Amino acid sequence: MTPSRTSRWLGRGVLGAGFVFLYLPIVLLVAYSFNASRLATVWAGFSTQWYGALLEDRQMIDAALVSLEVAFWSASASVVLGTMAALVMTRFRDFRGRTAFNALITAPLVMPEVIIGLSILLLLVSMGGLLGITPKGIVSIWIAHVTFTVSFVTVVVASRLRELDRSLEEAAMDLGANRLKVFFLITLPIIAPALVSGWLLAFTLSLDDVVIASFVAGPDSTTLPMVVFSSVARAEPEDQRAGHAAGAGRLVGRAVWLVPDVPRGKAPQARHAAGRAGKRLRRGDAKVVMPDACGLA
Numbered sequence: 622m623t624p625s626r627t628s629r630w631l632g633r634g635v636l637g638a639g640f641v642f643l644y645l646p647i648v649l650l651v652a653y654s655f656n657a658s659r660l661a662t663v664w665a666g667f668s669t670q671w672y673g674a675l676l677e678d679r680q681m682i683d684a685a686l687v688s689l690e691v692a693f694w695s696a697s698a699s700v701v702l703g704t705m706a707a708l709v710m711t712r713f714r715d716f717r718g719r720t721a722f723n724a725l726i727t728a729p730l731v732m733p734e735v736i737i738g739l740s741i742l743l744l745l746v747s748m749g750g751l752l753g754i755t756p757k758g759i760v761s762i763w764i765a766h767v768t769f770t771v772s773f774v775t776v777v778v779a780s781r782l783r784e785l786d787r788s789l790e791e792a793a794m795d796l797g798a799n800r801l802k803v804f805f806l807i808t809l810p811i812i813a814p815a816l817v818s819g820w821l822l823a824f825t826l827s828l829d830d831v832v833i834a835s836f837v838a839g840p841d842s843t844t845l846p847m848v849v850f851s852s853v854a855r856a857e858p859e860d861q862r863a864g865h866a867a868g869a870g871r872l873v874g875r876a877v878w879l880v881p882d883v884p885r886g887k888a889p890q891a892r893h894a895a896g897r898a899g900k901r902l903r904r905g906d907a908k909v910v911m912p913d914a915c916g917l918a
Contacts, residue, residue: 681848688828688845691759695766696824700816702767703774703823710775711782727776729769738836741765745837757839765837766827773826774819781815782808 653661657668675681706726713719729737741764745756754760785808793803809816831846838844 681845684843684845684848687759687842691762691766691844692824692827695763695770695827696820698763698767699770699774699823700820702771703819704778704812704816706771706775707779707782710779727772729772730776732769734769734830734832737769738765738833741768741833742836755839757837757842759839759842761837761839762834762842762844765833766823766830769833770823770826773822777819777822778812778815781812785811 653664654671655667655669656664657670658665710723710726741761742756745754745761745764749756749761754764789811790803790807793807794800798806829846830844831850834844834847838847
């Protein structure tokens with residue numbers, strides 16, 4: 622076997638191992654979401670009963686609607702702000718404060734989510750009254766999610782703008798088009814795939830967030846990841862199948878969550894604990910939700 626063929630097969634083997642490492646856990650989660658057993662490690666046959674239990678869970682459905690609403694508006698706002706920031710970074714190369722601007726735009730990419738959530742909470746507590754914004758609520762979650770997703774959109778759009786052939790815009794302006802018309806007729810259609818990619822990335826990040834939302838969520842604005850995380854964290858060992866079901870929903874659909882209730886008469890302690898946790902979530906008791914969601918409990 623020639624060295625070129627050896628390196629080719631080695632590369633394919635490494636690539637295949639990487640795909641298995643990344644996607645095999647997802648396949649297992651999806652498979653066990655159809656498990657009829659109460660135990661996550663025991664396969665008792667194919668069943669869709671947990672999907673039926675999901676549709677009957679009012680708290681889960683309400684949280685899913687809140688998450689979808691916040692994710693949609695967060696992604697939309699991030700695309701607008703990220704596009705403007707990308708234009709500034711790529712078209713205005715020399716201006717005072719450019720280094721600081723770039724640092725502020727990219728800071729959320731490397732900043733821990735705990736710091737982002739706590740900072741936004743303190744900001745809304747101190748200045749939210751001046752703007753008429755409550756420190757905890759859907760609007761607060763939207764502001765927090767836009768803050769940390771706009772950086773991802775900016776990076777995606779800026780990379781596409783750097784590859785754009787400026788001669789197309791110059792030719793349009795030579796033919797009499799102003800800058801605004803050039804942007805909407807020339808630039809925007811060319812960078813449209815990057816805008817769609819940025820929107821989908823921001824939507825996914827917002828829909829999947831737990832830590833930041835835990836700081837700014839109110840009693841009527843609990844997101845779906847918070848409800849799922851709280852249910853899994855407080856589950857009894859025999860109810861750990863909820864983790865498999867929730868993971869399958871988050872990784873495949875990002876909107877379908879599979880957290881069944883504990884069967885009657887099987888685990889009274891788990892059922893009572895889940896009931897107390899649900900009441901605390903409905904009251905918006907941040908002291909109960911925040912430590913678990915931040916991994917501090």
